[in-house]
Amino acid sequence: MSDTPVNPVDGLLRMDRMPHIWCGGCGIGTSVNCFARAVAKAEIDHEHLHVVSGIGCTGRVAGYVNVDSFHTTHGRAIPFATGLSLSRPDSKVVVYSGDGDLTAIGGNHFIHAARRNIDMTVICVNNFTYGMTGGQVTPTTPYGAKASTTPYGNYEHTFNLPNLADSCGAQFVARWTVYHVRQLTRSITKALKTKGFSFIEVIAPCPTLYQRRNKLGDGVMTLQYYKDKSTIQNGADTADVGMSFQSDIIVGEFVERESLTFMEGYEKRMKEILGDGFVPYRGAK
Amino acid sequence: MAERKGMEVSIAIAEAASACDVDCIAAYPITPQTHVVEHLSEIVADGDLDAEFIPVESEHAAMSCCCGCAAAGARTFTATASQGLALMHEILFIAANLRLPMVMVVANRSLSGPISIWNDHSDVMTERDVGWIQVFAENGQEAVDLVIMGHRMSEDKRILLPLMVNFDGFILSHMVEPIEMPTREEVKRFLPDYEPQQRLDIDNPITMGPVGMPVVYTEAKMAAEWAVRDAYKPMVEIMGEFEKEFGRKYKPVETYRTDDSEILFVVMGGISETAMTWVDKVRDAGVKVGLVRFRMWRPLPVEDFKKAIAGVKVLGVLDRHFSPGGPGGPMAQEIKYMLYGQDHAPKIVETVVGLGGRDVNFIDFDQIFDRCKAVLGGAPVPPFELIQVRGGHYGKA
Numbered sequence: 001m002s003d004t005p006v007n008p009v010d011g012l013l014r015m016d017r018m019p020h021i022w023c024g025g026c027g028i029g030t031s032v033n034c035f036a037r038a039v040a041k042a043e044i045d046h047e048h049l050h051v052v053s054g055i056g057c058t059g060r061v062a063g064y065v066n067v068d069s070f071h072t073t074h075g076r077a078i079p080f081a082t083g084l085s086l087s088r089p090d091s092k093v094v095v096y097s098g099d100g101d102l103t104a105i106g107g108n109h110f111i112h113a114a115r116r117n118i119d120m121t122v123i124c125v126n127n128f129t130y131g132m133t134g135g136q137v138t139p140t141t142p143y144g145a146k147a148s149t150t151p152y153g154n155y156e157h158t159f160n161l162p163n164l165a166d167s168c169g170a171q172f173v174a175r176w177t178v179y180h181v182r183q184l185t186r187s188i189t190k191a192l193k194t195k196g197f198s199f200i201e202v203i204a205p206c207p208t209l210y211q212r213r214n215k216l217g218d219g220v221m222t223l224q225y226y227k228d229k230s231t232i233q234n235g236a237d238t239a240d241v242g243m244s245f246q247s248d249i250i251v252g253e254f255v256e257r258e259s260l261t262f263m264e265g266y267e268k269r270m271k272e273i274l275g276d277g278f279v280p281y282r283g284a285k
Numbered sequence: 286m287a288e289r290k291g292m293e294v295s296i297a298i299a300e301a302a303s304a305c306d307v308d309c310i311a312a313y314p315i316t317p318q319t320h321v322v323e324h325l326s327e328i329v330a331d332g333d334l335d336a337e338f339i340p341v342e343s344e345h346a347a348m349s350c351c352c353g354c355a356a357a358g359a360r361t362f363t364a365t366a367s368q369g370l371a372l373m374h375e376i377l378f379i380a381a382n383l384r385l386p387m388v389m390v391v392a393n394r395s396l397s398g399p400i401s402i403w404n405d406h407s408d409v410m411t412e413r414d415v416g417w418i419q420v421f422a423e424n425g426q427e428a429v430d431l432v433i434m435g436h437r438m439s440e441d442k443r444i445l446l447p448l449m450v451n452f453d454g455f456i457l458s459h460m461v462e463p464i465e466m467p468t469r470e471e472v473k474r475f476l477p478d479y480e481p482q483q484r485l486d487i488d489n490p491i492t493m494g495p496v497g498m499p500v501v502y503t504e505a506k507m508a509a510e511w512a513v514r515d516a517y518k519p520m521v522e523i524m525g526e527f528e529k530e531f532g533r534k535y536k537p538v539e540t541y542r543t544d545d546s547e548i549l550f551v552v553m554g555g556i557s558e559t560a561m562t563w564v565d566k567v568r569d570a571g572v573k574v575g576l577v578r579f580r581m582w583r584p585l586p587v588e589d590f591k592k593a594i595a596g597v598k599v600l601g602v603l604d605r606h607f608s609p610g611g612p613g614g615p616m617a618q619e620i621k622y623m624l625y626g627q628d629h630a631p632k633i634v635e636t637v638v639g640l641g642g643r644d645v646n647f648i649d650f651d652q653i654f655d656r657c658k659a660v661l662g663g664a665p666v667p668p669f670e671l672i673q674v675r676g677g678h679y680g681k682a
Contacts, residue, residue: 073368073397075343105343133314134323137340149326149340
């Protein structure tokens, strides 16, 4: 037997798929590290954990985790996950994708999964750009920030993602940067234990496209910015946590609430109407 | 005559769209098309093109937005590929049936799954029936020229249809090629200002896209059939006028060294450049073989094709897409439609090659040629074959 210490997150990763495709200084790997530790802390059996991703750099997560995972088409991670979650109510379904995938092409699904309170955890790595296709503008690119399709800076309004999730009824909403690894791990742990729709925004650098194009330095300099400009405000009103270009970043756990999940609402209504005649669904065989 | 300069084909296409003085561009990022619209966004942002660049939230939105632009009477351009084209699917019919002129370039890429960003023709071939004009470029110059001709064709009062310019993803889109880029002034002489036949206009209100009850739906479809079929003649005319202005000759169906050939290969897109090089090699060794290429795919240039293959004994058809469990590749299917029941029709050796970016090289051409020679010698015509499969061919493994 070798005495080489084993990385505690190795069990959740497909080591045969390493090295990963992410660039040096990218924040996605850090978030996956936090996720792997959170899965361990939440004591979630890998047999009952499913990771669903869309397309993009963050979309690659589904291929790197050593659990049943689904790498779907662009924008459709949430509806795939909805089907999975409803047919396997005994499992924990995690959607792991990027800002472009979840809030642009998949934005409609995001608001409806939160509104329906589908039992899933959505982890959105927000690097403010489409990384894989070359750094185009996304719905989260801050006003004035440059992208390959906005060479003189973005001129559109941007999403405040925690506020979007909150206003649609998410049960748990948090935001951290990849500098806040311990807090992020703790929040993912909490989200995994939350019943219903939970949402975590992970602010992360894209040194290759977003940081470079906007002359913001490398990954380390971006972490310094996160460290200097982040303030923790647990319970903050999500309407007040919007970000702008290189602004202060309000991080923390903003929302914790409890309302009926989609499945609970369905069963409650059917019992009201059908009484004892109603046979609740107990998942795929 | 413009100077020939080395340019990435995607950049050249963007410059061509800019030279056409387009008014609206709505697009969403998808590999391998991205450089086209990225460069257009720069041209617009620099003030070199007076146009609206709209970075929308999906391809479904992009095509919908393009329909809105075209309905308002704007010269409209977009670009996509693969899943993006698939996501546009329902709106493609609407653009065609509402007779909304626009040009879309498609950097042909395979469809998921498995996820693949590389080249084949599965994206466009699954959109054969949407009612658009569809043309295929062989190289960068042709893609540029088809964009310029495309706007003229699309807006021609005898056509008034959206037009799709297909060019192979990566194989062409990311290639640096010598391009003769027409200036805006030259293009303006060839492509006059766009005057819509009808547009949404508050002074003369019309409704576009209402319900077609059964009493009119069939007639609307008949009109769509006429529109695409009748586009052939004005398209050929416009190709002729393009030649007069720019000196480059385009035909619906291209042929290469077909003289005295008993066997012809039939291809589409960038693969024909490899095929021509292979034909040269084989011809130099004294074997009579030639090449036919579809440039125009919708409307289907039936008579041009029949003329191109007249007298030939065997056709080796190289499709880049197929219908699982169905009749093989789309090009072979349509060739059979064109030739069925005809006296002395050539025998057709169907192959599907180059799926998901698999390189098609001389060895593959040699293999297909061997099959064609066997059929020429009297061997039975084999069913369609998906060649290049590691570990054995379809039906033989």
